[in-house]
Amino acid sequence: MNDPGFALDARLAADTVPLGVFELCQVRLMDDARFPWLVLVPQRPGLSEVLDLEPADRDLLWRETLAAADALRRHVPCDKLNFGMLGNLVRQLHVHVVARSEGDAAWPGPVWGSGAAVRHAPSALAERAGHLRAVLGL
Template identity: 45%
Template sequence: MFTLDSRLQQDTLLIGDFPLCRLLLMNDASYPWFILVPRREAVSELFQLDNADQQALWLETTRLAETLKDAFVADKMNVATLGNVVSQLHMHVIVRRREDAAWPAPVWGKHPAKAYEPEQIAAVRERLRLVLTEDFCFAEG
């Protein structure tokens, strides 16, 4: 049974589900920062997924990155799986712009997170609703 790591649950907002991954939004309005978490039990490394799930994760990641690049007008997309703090396998997909608060450095630890306001969350969800339709299920809210 899939359970989301408590740190991810605390730091993110639920957007919905792809066939394999749960899509989360990092609760930091400084960046459009998304996280994909494969809905598989006790997986901390890519190689622990079977071949089909590895391919699905990569397809969902690249599809999301391409969609976000266009929807949020990115200068660069940052895609990474680190897991040094949260061991549960998760893929960061971050929209970067030259004028963002941390450019060109990594976003981690640059400043305290600036929580999204409800209207900002609604705007992100609406932007995604326009581009994520096929095989994506939005969470209520």
């Protein structure tokens, strides 16, 4: 459930598209056509570290992250799923789930710092978002 004090970081809002809401997290699609990439944001105010979550919410975050990863893997053939909670640029707690394939734009390095995002064409963004909503059950 969304906490009334929760507000999405402006950078996350600008770089992602909302797909829907799990029990704890907003599920968002990163607008970078180079990588199939989900971002989960726990809807609790003032979080910057996973340790800031209550234990039950930590467990729920992990379950929701795994559900998102499973859906992404079913949507996009990939060689590896990458998970990240960096927070160096955006302090608000959020989890990245990225489907990676050998030979992608950053392989074998990390997606972070691999160049400027390549925005989806509007129709491609709508198509990918719609398919992921369906796969995620959102």
